[in-house]
Amino acid sequence: MEKDGKWKRKWKVILPTAAVLATVVLFFFLYPKFYLNRSWSDEDLYSGDNPEIEQDLGHGPVTHPAVEPNDFSIRLHPEQHIHRDPETIGLEWNITKGVARPDGVAKEVYLIDGQFPGPTVELRSGDELLVTIRNELKDEGVAIHWHGLRIENAMDGVVGLTQCAIQKEFTYRLKIPDDQDGTFWYHSHSELQRADGLFGALVIHKPAEAGSTSDLKKYEYRNEQLLMVGDWYHRPAEEVLADYTNWENFKIEPAPDSMLLNGVGYFECSMATKAHPLDCKGQDMPHLTLPARTRLRIVNTGALTGFTISMTGFVVTLLEVDGGHGVEQVRSEKVGILYPGERVDLLVERSGHDEYESAWITIALDRENMQFPNMALTPTQQFSIAPPMANERAVLHEEATVRSISPHVPWIDLSNVNGSAIAFGELSGQSADDTILLYASISYLTQYEYRPKGFINHTSWSLSNSSGSPLLSLDRAAWPTDPEPLVVKAGRSEWVDLVINNIDDKGHPFHLHGHDFYVLSVHQASRVGAYEQYNPFDSEKEPAGGPMNLVNPVIKDTVYIPSQGYAVLRFRASNLGLWLVHCHVLWHEAVGMNMAIQIGDDAQVRSQMVQDSIAKSCAG
Ligand SMILES: *[C@@H]1O[C@H](CO)[C@@H](O)[C@H](O)[C@H]1NC(C)=O
Numbered sequence: 082m083e084k085d086g087k088w089k090r091k092w093k094v095i096l097p098t099a100a101v102l103a104t105v106v107l108f109f110f111l112y113p114k115f116y117l118n119r120s121w122s123d124e125d126l127y128s129g130d131n132p133e134i135e136q137d138l139g140h141g142p143v144t145h146p147a148v149e150p151n152d153f154s155i156r157l158h159p160e161q162h163i164h165r166d167p168e169t170i171g172l173e174w175n176i177t178k179g180v181a182r183p184d185g186v187a188k189e190v191y192l193i194d195g196q197f198p199g200p201t202v203e204l205r206s207g208d209e210l211l212v213t214i215r216n217e218l219k220d221e222g223v224a225i226h227w228h229g230l231r232i233e234n235a236m237d238g239v240v241g242l243t244q245c246a247i248q249k250e251f252t253y254r255l256k257i258p259d260d261q262d263g264t265f266w267y268h269s270h271s272e273l274q275r276a277d278g279l280f281g282a283l284v285i286h287k288p289a290e291a292g293s294t295s296d297l298k299k300y301e302y303r304n305e306q307l308l309m310v311g312d313w314y315h316r317p318a319e320e321v322l323a324d325y326t327n328w329e330n331f332k333i334e335p336a337p338d339s340m341l342l343n344g345v346g347y348f349e350c351s352m353a354t355k356a357h358p359l360d361c362k363g364q365d366m367p368h369l370t371l372p373a374r375t376r377l378r379i380v381n382t383g384a385l386t387g388f389t390i391s392m393t394g395f396v397v398t399l400l401e402v403d404g405g406h407g408v409e410q411v412r413s414e415k416v417g418i419l420y421p422g423e424r425v426d427l428l429v430e431r432s433g434h435d436e437y438e439s440a441w442i443t444i445a446l447d448r449e450n451m452q453f454p455n456m457a458l459t460p461t462q463q464f465s466i467a468p469p470m471a472n473e474r475a476v477l478h479e480e481a482t483v484r485s486i487s488p489h490v491p492w493i494d495l496s497n498v499n500g501s502a503i504a505f506g507e508l509s510g511q512s513a514d515d516t517i518l519l520y521a522s523i524s525y526l527t528q529y530e531y532r533p534k535g536f537i538n539h540t541s542w543s544l545s546n547s548s549g550s551p552l553l554s555l556d557r558a559a560w561p562t563d564p565e566p567l568v569v570k571a572g573r574s575e576w577v578d579l580v581i582n583n584i585d586d587k588g589h590p591f592h593l594h595g596h597d598f599y600v601l602s603v604h605q606a607s608r609v610g611a612y613e614q615y616n617p618f619d620s621e622k623e624p625a626g627g628p629m630n631l632v633n634p635v636i637k638d639t640v641y642i643p644s645q646g647y648a649v650l651r652f653r654a655s656n657l658g659l660w661l662v663h664c665h666v667l668w669h670e671a672v673g674m675n676m677a678i679q680i681g682d683d684a685q686v687r688s689q690m691v692q693d694s695i696a697k698s699c700a701g
Pocket residue numbers: 173174175194215
């Protein structure tokens with residue numbers, strides 16, 4: 082009896098010890114493999130660091146697991162793209178829906194190949210990307226717009242304008258121009274799917290041509306990361322829009338409930354009230370892992386609000402805006418305001434002497450569009466930034482020392498950034514060949530039963546929900562007349578000035594599809610009620626915002642136009658087709674703040690190839 086008892090006790094000690102030892106040994110064998118796999122032999126295209134997978138692989142008996150479960154960093158892989166030749170790359174995306182808890186609160190979101198947000202696509206200039214979309218949703222079409230890409234019109238992904246909503250299957254053929262690179266994203270342009278998660282990032286790396294220095298060398302960074310930041314609603318987008326268009330809400334946009342960074346966030350479940358019960362599960366605060374010197378590509382993927390980013394413990398240098406457009410570089414710890422659809426590329430560097438000093442990223446949602454307070458929302462949120470673990474730094478050859486640098490300015494004001502100086506005459510001198518003058522606003526009037534309606538020059542056009550034939554497939558005579566969309570013509574390769582007066586009491590971030598533009602002027606009215614519009618045809622009156630910048634205007638594809646102010650945008654009408662111009666606030670877009678510019682004559686725009694492509698999108 083005695084002996085037996087002793088043995089039992091011994092086994093009680095030996096067995097667990099052996100188990101722990103075996104785990105440790107296994108871990109040390111597998112760990113480097115896992116790590117190396119992740120950083121260097123990932124599939125070329127996807128940096129889709131799927132958080133689910135990380136959760137499974139990340140735990141182990143070390144204080145710093147390789148990838149912590151709540152680390153939301155997405156690493157990019159320029160080294161796999163900048164030295165190779167252009168290629169044709171095929172992707173297949175199955176679109177489904179599923180319940181996710183991005184910030185702890187359950188919400189049905191769209192999934193691309195099971196992922197939310199969609200996979201991160203990395204390419205180089207000159208690549209051709211074929212994306213076959215398989216719609217596996219019930220009773221719901223889809224369409225994907227490739228924000229900022231200068232591609233063929235029929236591939237632009239706008240339901241009601243360039244295609245039908247895809248019911249079963251459709252292949253986008255995207256020929257990336259040789260001279261296009263930078264930070265882009267893709268998102269649904271059908272109904273309100275964007276706000277329920279149908280989006281992802283697309284990065285085009287600039288090839289390191291022989292004889293020129295690559296960005297990696299020029300700015301001496303070895304790590305590149307992506308950060309998608311956006312406001313987030315816990316309710317389905319349809320409900321949010323219904324709220325917005327309810328006359329009782331005085332055309333005030335419903336404020337978001339939360340914010341997500343790369344598809345994760347943090348929400349205090351105790352914020353859920355009896356009136357708004359939520360299926361909420363408390364989660365750990367997510368964090369970011371940043372090496373001491375990183376290129377960070379940031380996209381505002383939100384539906385409503387702009388935001389400002391501060392990086393405590395880092396100094397940021399603004400490198401590029403939107404799709405790879407250079408700027409006069411300034412350094413700070415804070416950048417803003419970045420509006421929905423806009424992007425910035427930042428070089429972020431540790432500013433202290435010790436990379437283990439605490440560091441934070443702070444996102445502050447702009448309050449302009451949040452006139453209805455949402456008690457559940459924490460509009461300014463902080464997430465900690467961890468240094469990578471020691472062996473990760475070794476793999477990345479990261480320099481251990483941190484240079485001591487200081488910011489130039491208290492914050493980088495994105496509304497006042499200069500571009501790189503341009504060659505004289507590049508903008509075709511003082512005036513463009515053609516000028517399009519517009520007035521935009523959101524109205525709220527008796528005749529619309531006090532529902533908000535977005536207008537551009539007295540036309541309101543909600544196209545994302547159209548079940549009819551897309552405009553591009555119809556003769557002008559067959560276009561709808563009530564409401565009649567505003568479509569302005571411009572000749573191919575003309576220089577066009579687009580003057581948008583915002584006569585609304587709120588700002589609107591406008592996006593032009595298929596083109597980049599020079600921002601010659603952006604003006605905010607000097608006081609409330611001072612309608613300082615600009616009429617380029619009135620030669621008597623000086624523009625309130627001063628002369629046009631023809632020296633170093635910034636180039637963008639999305640620009641914020643302040644309330645009661647205006648923007649003057651000059652672009653070369655280089656791309657044939659019907660191109661949407663609209664506010665990128667989803668709720669404003671949904672209530673009609675859309676128009677189009679037709680580049681080229683009717684026959685050029687509606688070629689047989691275009692018709693064939695549209696027919697494919699409209700088939701069953
Ligand atoms: C997408 O769906 C098709 C058919 O349902 C299937 O054959 C394919 O494996 C799926 N692809 C992915 C990436 O899930």
